[in-house]
Amino acid sequence: MASSREQEDYWGESDTAPAALDNFFDENSTVSWRGASESGDYLVDWSKRVKPTKTVPAVQGTVVSPDISSTSYVSPDVSCNLSDSILDNITTDNLSSSSISEGTVAQPRGVGRSLGSLGEKLQDWKPPSVKKWSHAGVVERCSGCSALEQQVAQLSNQLQASFSRSHVAVPVAAAVHAMCTGQPYALHCYRSLSDKRELLAAALRASHTSTIIAVLVFCRNTLSRQLFLQELQSSAVAAQSYLGYLKQRRQYREAMELLQDLGRHEEAALLRYRQCLAITDHAKKTAALRTLTSSSLSSPALTHYKTLINDQIDLLERQKSIDEEDSKSSSNALFKEYPRASSVYDKPLLTTLYYCAMYHWTNSGSHCAPAAFRSAYRLTERQFLWAVVRGRARVKHYFLPEQLPTLLTTRTGGMLGSLSGALSAVSSSLAGAPRPSLPLDRLLDALHAASAPHAVLAAYLSLVEPRELRLRLAQHYDVRSAVVEALVALKDKAGLQRYMEQLPPGSAEYVKADAALKTGRWK
């Protein structure tokens, strides 16, 4: 709204009326009557010139209802005066863009527009825009002036034409170029399907992701879902860009529906799975996962996922109950000696097994017994042994090589006992000796890292073949008895003698080496 100073200037000049309609519109704030009626003097001037031409007594009654006048200073559109004069009661639209866009009444505005010059046609002028006014009077009052109406129609057509001229569809290539280079653009004028297709094709050619997305969003808003899907199906890049956009905007529901419609069921299910993982509440999470497995993963092609996620649900339940028990229990002395690093909830399966091997080794038969894991999750021998050996070593319980196969048999109660017994029988019978199925070098490394005593390491070292490797490993871990044994096995007399010099005389290894040197058969 123009300042009152400007208004003064304007109305000061307006002894002579504004020359043209355009002018009238440009000064869109001009006919604000508020300032005038407040100060009064311009109002007088105004009414002087208008009064003789204007007599509409009926209008007064219809327009000025008491509530309007009482709110006259508040409302932006309506400003009235309490004086008796008609003109004082004329409520004007200040013709700001906001009131036009509200589009309350077309007719009065049209009337306003039809005026060629304010001064000449002032006598015919009906102030626009108040609803009550328009309903009550104007239409009937103007019905006679068909010429005027014609003029209205003509001008409104012209206006529309000029509007669409400024928003006329530029060539598709130019529009896409503008979008790619960050210039202003408008898409609403591409209304035909072929236009849209061309637009999308041009955006894809430009391989500008942001533009492709903008065009696709426009297409989604203006095309039926079926047609929109057709577009996405015809171009993998378009589909991927649009899905990426939906994910970025976190519109997952729509993304899932779209994936389903495009026949990408695996991705749809995984997107749902991703959302399930974000749930923190245990009960809600498992419930959501259960619905997922029963609905989205029912297709036979997705059985692998179904098995895995069912395992996960089971594991989560198990972890929850283990965690609840362990956070309460103070009886288990291990928790004092080896405080829990963190809750076991939502940890990987093997970490949970490791945890249970540490803290719940003796709870056989319960849901947290390591053996229960093996059967419940179909663990391989390797997975089970590694987790148990590492977990037990953490609490300084080391297995000797010959004990490893028994882990697979005796500790497994219940139905699977026989099966795993058979398995371990196979694995041990293959080697002849009780040779563990785990690689010895890595087993040694793990045990050494868990500070296993030398006797345990020596037991494993004695199984290492070839003997050169055994010697190297024994030296690396500094297991003296094993070094001596390896040297004896290698029949390396000189080496053994040299090694003896490093050993403190009288130590067990020294005695052993000495005995070997005396009795052994050397080359």
Place this chain on the structure above:
Amino acid sequence: MQHPPYRVMSGMSGHCDKIVSGVDVWMLRELGCRSLVCCLEELPGKKDLIIDASLMKFLDRLSQAATLREHDVEKIFRLEQVPPSGQCAQRMYMVRSIPDSVKFIAEHLNHHQQELKQEQLQYQQKSQNQQQSHRVPISRILVVCVPSITYSVECQLEEEGLAGGGLVSLHSFCPGFVPLDDDLLTLEMPNFFRDAFVEGDFSSCAGIGQSLHLLCSLFGAPQRLLSHGRAAHAVITSFQRLRSDIDESHHSTKTKSQIGHLFILDRDADLVTPLLTQLTYEGSIDEHYGIHAGVVELPENLNPDANKPSASKIMLNSKDSIFASVRHKHFAGVAGVLVRRAKEIQTRKEESKKMTPAQMKEFVAFDLKQLQAQQNSISLHLSICEAITKATRRDFDVQLTTEHGLVTGATAASEAKTYFEDCCARQLPLSSCLRLLCLLSLTQSNGLSLKEYESLTSQLVAACGHKHILTLFDLRQVGLLNVSDSASMDQPQSSAMRGLRQAASNLMSKGQFAAWRSLTKFLKLIPDAEELIDLHNPSHLSYVFNGAYTPAIVQLVSQCLTDGLQSISDALKLIPGSTTSFGWSGDATLLPPVVVVLVCGGVTFAELAAFRLLGLRTGKRIIVATTGTTSGNKLMNSIANGS
């Protein structure tokens, strides 16, 4: 708009020690710094600066905090969900163009306005108290999107009710390439690989194209160009769009071309290289400690400054002559070289004892400080060597044998599978397990069978967590994990099983899985078993992987430079994406000897070492530009974390 004079620029180019072949890459830094200053002056007056965490390292390479202060930055914050505690009425946010950043900003603004309201209430309640409100209403927020404003950001801003209105406005800032070294330029887009090759979002390519355009405005347009790949295509389209716009507006001055060749390739042209363990010195540092934007963060015990026991950040580049001499060497030879250098320095120092006073004066003035610095550097690098050797797992040789055996075909798949199962059962880090699994699947002529895939992945998931079901799917999308779909050809999932990469590939046939094997034949990536590869005085590019494999991207460039474009056309057909090329007719000897290789999606240090050797062999200066240095671990983690 008036910009204040650039006060910071003097001494900036002091960074550059040598200008080789006329192309001074350090000018790019100056240019980037200037555009940063322009960007800061878009919001004149005092302001707080809030920076996206992933942009911090990049901005640090570009400029210093002092520069920011000189342009009225009061406080600098990291972009987080928690609102910054700044007191300025103006804020500048420097963010990646993703809707989430805008969400944070909207939250910050809401929080601020609520606080303001509360304070006003309190103020009204005890109006007699003259205490002034210490919180200033925010008058303007400038959101700087790096590298360009995207549609989704605009949408988000509009949805948050912040578009228009004058309070919040968007601005784009494309800083261009930042030099990390004389031959390495980076854009530091750590998420590019994931965005582009997993999500199929190539929106950052527009920024890369713009950066390339900036590069060419300095050093002239390349005379020969080869671009191949999906991201490369988006980059070159954006680049050419900008060039044609400029050509239209300025017909006149064209910079004299100093770049002979420009190659633009995608990371997914060679996915095997990042899966193999890097064996050069710099590569080993990256594998163990991670090098980010040219800086490594060493653990406490490796701090060269013994007085301050804390993690230390070391800038790794050729300015350190000792590091420059060993960075590309095979790790096994590094300690020897360092010890030799240390002895040389020792003798030079001892020589100084017999010097005349005049000689001594000269020695102290010129050489002593340098020798001292070199000695410090040697001791640092020796302790890094030692630490890496110590941290190397016992089964490292088994791992290397498996990796190289898979590539050359010497190791049977069953053997590798057993090793993989063992790695999973021992719960090795996720990235190690995934790298092995992917390598196994890529090197098999048909990928993994569905049965193998299901058994191996269920073991991986047991070791690393069920949520990695998503990671595995994404790996298949990228083409890092090949699963043969012969068993499930009729099933609806088969199209998804093939993944994005195959979908984008030129070859839609079932033979796709053999693509990598064929590529190794076309490009001769695997040296003959009889061929002797000298690891310590290398002449063969495959030295970076113990002579088992030549990085394909380097070999592509090498073959193209020596034998021309035609020699690699068969190989290009096996790589997804489309080719653009120009300028390949004509005499190659007349071209400037500078080659720029742009790798979209990251380049490994092993490849950088091979490129350096290629440069020495061909007598060309090879400048590698990339979205960031990468490694198998970084790729795997970026995929796993996004999942």
